[in-house]
Amino acid sequence: xxxxxxxxxxxxxxxxxxxxxxxxxxxxxxxxxxxxxxxxxxxxxxxxxxxxxxxxxxxxxxxxxxxxxxxxxxxxxxxxxxxxxxxxxxxxxxxxxxxxxxxxxxxxxxxxxxxxxxxxxxxxxxxxxxxxxxxxxxxxxxxxxxxxxxxxxxxxxxxxxxxxxxxxxxxxxxxxxxxxxxxxxxxxxxxxxxxxxxxxxxxxxxxxxxxxxxxxxxxxxxxxxxxxxxxxxxxxxxxxxxxxxxxxxxxxxxxxxxxxxxxxxxxxxxxxxxxxxxxxxxxxxxxxxxx
Amino acid sequence: xxxxxxxxxxxxxxxxxxxxxxxxxxxxxxxxxxxxxxxxxxxxxxxxxxxxxxxxxxxxxxxxxxxxxxxxxxxxxxxxxxxxxxxxxxxxxxxxxxxxxxxxxxxxxxxxxxxxxxxxxxxxxxxxxxxxxxxxxxxxxxxxxxxxxxxxxxxxxxxxxxxxxxxxxxxxxxxxxxxxxxxxxxxxxxxxxx
Numbered sequence: 434x435x436x437x438x439x440x441x442x443x444x445x446x447x448x449x450x451x452x453x454x455x456x457x458x459x460x461x462x463x464x465x466x467x468x469x470x471x472x473x474x475x476x477x478x479x480x481x482x483x484x485x486x487x488x489x490x491x492x493x494x495x496x497x498x499x500x501x502x503x504x505x506x507x508x509x510x511x512x513x514x515x516x517x518x519x520x521x522x523x524x525x526x527x528x529x530x531x532x533x534x535x536x537x538x539x540x541x542x543x544x545x546x547x548x549x550x551x552x553x554x555x556x557x558x559x560x561x562x563x564x565x566x567x568x569x570x571x572x573x574x575x576x577x578x579x580x581x582x583x584x585x586x587x588x589x590x591x592x593x594x595x596x597x598x599x600x601x602x603x604x605x606x607x608x609x610x611x612x613x614x615x616x617x618x619x620x621x622x623x624x625x626x627x628x629x630x631x632x633x634x635x636x637x638x639x640x641x642x643x644x645x646x647x648x649x650x651x652x653x654x655x656x657x658x659x660x661x662x663x664x665x666x667x668x669x670x671x672x673x674x675x676x677x678x679x680x681x682x683x684x685x686x687x688x689x690x691x692x693x694x695x696x697x698x699x700x701x702x703x704x705x706x707x708x709x710x711x712x713x714x715x716x717x718x719x720x721x722x723x724x
Numbered sequence: 725x726x727x728x729x730x731x732x733x734x735x736x737x738x739x740x741x742x743x744x745x746x747x748x749x750x751x752x753x754x755x756x757x758x759x760x761x762x763x764x765x766x767x768x769x770x771x772x773x774x775x776x777x778x779x780x781x782x783x784x785x786x787x788x789x790x791x792x793x794x795x796x797x798x799x800x801x802x803x804x805x806x807x808x809x810x811x812x813x814x815x816x817x818x819x820x821x822x823x824x825x826x827x828x829x830x831x832x833x834x835x836x837x838x839x840x841x842x843x844x845x846x847x848x849x850x851x852x853x854x855x856x857x858x859x860x861x862x863x864x865x866x867x868x869x870x871x872x873x874x875x876x877x878x879x880x881x882x883x884x885x886x887x888x889x890x891x892x893x894x895x896x897x898x899x900x901x902x903x904x905x906x907x908x909x910x911x912x913x914x915x916x917x918x
Contacts (some may be wrong), residue, residue, distance in 0.1 A: 443863040448888070472901050474901050477857060481853075481857070488911065622808035627804070630846040630849035670887075709888075
């Protein structure tokens, strides 16, 4: 068993509730212990680094100092939180050397781990395999990683073909019995950071991804990022409301939800009923009951 | 830790002055300098918002190299940038293009560069987001949305808003951390708090 300092992130309290809930259950089922960082603050996500380099390091820095006091590596489910925390974990000790200014409290004694890596190690796959209570019965899906789980490479440590064609979720889904379809938009940007200030920009990027998923024959998109998830769902819904699109919506799943479903753990009714786009289609046709 | 007041120092010589090549670095996650750019254009080819760019990413790098920093600081593209880092990741010379966009945005705000309507809206979003974090220590999504959107825009997304509220995807009230003073102090040191 490994213990981690857990950084839930602001999305876990609202838009990405079902992700945090199912991710926690799955990580615990993999025999890890999650200890929430006490009184954690927002990492600043896409906004702090747009206005101040100091804040972009200082906000996640406060959380990292607490985690370091706990003596534990950090797990943050949200790709944006992961990216900001991992950037600061890399930068802060280095800044200390470079600038030689007031010593930062963070010494760099701990790492920030991306949950998708945690879920797809050989050890994790072995545990998941041993705990499967049912399979996805060849459900055709595409995996959507988005940006920050893989980029920038200097922060994520992702290298080689994995940068453009990551396979962390693919491996897990194949184990769960899904048919993972090859497609070109695994790491395309959905524009989530522009969802609020410039919605049409985000919509255009997202619908291109959604259209390609449908054309590739997938019945669902699987993601591991709450910002991507929100964008993939709400841009489809809002495009229909605005009369931009007639097409059928394609459901979106979190990787952790499908893992929980196949391992028979967690409250999936709570998770799936929270989706804006119903998941009944792909699940009911395969008699994968969750209610 | 970078000096709060000098976060933009490597690039913030007067916008019209040429910047010495040795100082053309951005952040230190990437040690490569902007001077390494040889204008292959790979960053612009992979950029998801290049089709709507007023100034393409590789041209922005060139302008900064030439010391003509004021032009890109006033461009809409640095605000349209989604922060996907495709440019930085694909650059054959490890030029930190995405990080440069962040620096230019911060500099544009600090130097009160006039912005077009779309750019101003995006800048306003980032400022409101940060204010929310400064106030509560966490992001209060509904509060930020209410301040950012006009009544007409809010009405257009009314149905969606209700759906999200019902599902608990939008919280009616902010969550506050205990030690908000500590977070506010960080904003003060960044020159952004009271």
